[in-house]
Amino acid sequence: MAGEITETGELYSPYVGLVYMFNLIVGTGALTMPKAFATAGWLVSLVLLVFLGFMSFVTTTFVMEAMAAANAQLRWKRMENHKEEEGDDSSSDSDSDVLIQDNYERAEKLPILSVQRRGSPNLFEITDRVEMGQMASMFFSKVGVNLFYFCIIVYLYGDLAIYAAAVPFSLMQVTCITGNDSCGVEADTKHNDTDLCWGPLRRVDAYRIFLAVFTLLLGPFTFFDVQKTKYLQILTSLMRWIAFIIMIVLALVRIGHGQGEGHPPLADLSGVRNLFGVCVYSFMCQHSLPSLVTPVSSKRHLTRLVFLDYVLILAFYSLLSFTAIFCFRGDSLMDMYTLNFARCDIVGLAAVRFFLGLFPVFTISTNFPIIAVTLRNNWKTLFHREGGTYPWVVDRVVFPTITLVPPVLVAFCTHDLESLVGITGAYAGTGIQYVIPAFLVFHCRKDTQLAFGYGTVNKHQSPFRHTFWVGFVLLWAFSCFIFVTANIVLSETKL
Secondary structure, three states, X not given: OOOOEEOOOXXXXXXXXXXXXXXXXXXXXXXXXXXXXXXXXXXXXXXXXXXXXXXXXXXXXHHHHHHHHHHHHHHHHHHHHHHHHHHOOOOOXXXXXXXXXXXXXXXXXXXXXXXXXXXXXXXXXXXXXXXXXXXXXXXXXXXXXXXXXXXXXXXXXXXXXXXXXXHHHHHHHHHOOOOOOOOOOOOXXXXXXXXXXXXXEEHHHHHHXXXXXXXXXXXXXXXXXXXXXXXXXXXXXXXHHHHHHHHHHHHHHHHHOOOOOOOOOOOOHHHHHHHHHXXXXXXXXXXXXXXXXXXXXXXXOHHHHHHHHHHHHHHHHHHHHHHHHHHOOHHHOOXXXXXXXXXXXXXXXXXXXXXXXXXXXXXXXXXXXXXXXHHHHHHXXXXXXXXXOOXXXXXXXXXXXXXXXXXXXXXXXXXXXXXXXXXXXXXXXXXXXXXXXXXXXXXXXXXXXXXXXXXXXXXXXXXXXXXXXXXXXXXXXXXXXXXXXXXXXXXXXXX
16 A cells, blocks of 8 residues: 555456455444444434445445556556657656656647557556555645545554554453453443452553553564465454354344343434444445455456445445344443453353454454554655655654554553544545545546547446546535534533
């Protein structure tokens, strides 16, 4: 995500790509969704979930169209450079340099026959893995590129803060067992941070100890390069699906036996702000689409497969959330849904209780170093100047430090996961999921017309090709920003 044209990677079938996208989207956000559903009411939650899923699908098709346009420009520029090299070996400009310098001058300089040849559908094949940062450099102005990186960086900071809080919080909930609470979280127990955990240590002290250990163990990875291996991805995905299936089945069994405690309201507008942020966060995939879509071997029915993915994800989120809100009382649902199953009356088998209670620890811990390195690389790209290099101290100490310290400080101050997810999704998530794709597709369409001539058809053009959809997405994003901000201000004023 540092903005380069990266290796495509090993090709895989469209259905494997569908599974990868499903696994990417269904992550930490899903574990905070049940509480958000219970707070906002089941009908409002369902309507908003479906609508936000649709909006996310729209902007996903926008990003895929921009990827195809970027590939076409890069492919044509390579063809032109190859011709120039045959006539004059002195030409040595790179793809990216030339694209940025003459973005809006190509149509006037090239002969008409060349422009006509550009209409070939093969030009728009997605074969080069062009990251979003590179697309921003191709289609945005310098200010737009800086705003893009600012949005990405804020989102990644929120991601790291959520991860840094979720692991110690889960460990605290599982290990802080006092008095008669011998099986973890009891049904009617509401713990405060000031309650005792181990001897004289309070729960908040235990949380901060776990946070310190978590930082010391995983923080050093920020100072080095780390890659996500295929086997680690398979292992974490397997654990995730085992955990989700167990929770859904256990909740359905309790409801089927008439033991469901939940009576969720139809609608409660006071909970919509957090629900909105959680839902946006839970549909986030736009920033990772280049690495997901480019290796797909056949892209003939790519849009249909993505639509199928979103339908399956909507069904899964609905099943998980509805079984949760009818199985548990709204006030007993935890920020991290897995912790509701650390009770003897819910799960009799101790191994299953500990597996679900510690599930976020295993999966999130593997993702934290990867997100941290990604954020560090984005900082480097934002301040990079052509031909310049960073001093060793800046490269190896300053950038990793400014990456690691802020999210750890946020996690030190609060472990309110629902609010962290809600705020991250509502602000930075809105920018990445709505604003950036809308501007990308708008500018890439203009640039494609200038470069290839009017009437050129992008074979991966979004079904939402009318300019109305771009305006609608931007209007929706602006409305959401105003609504969430006003809701926060009003809530703080009441307090």
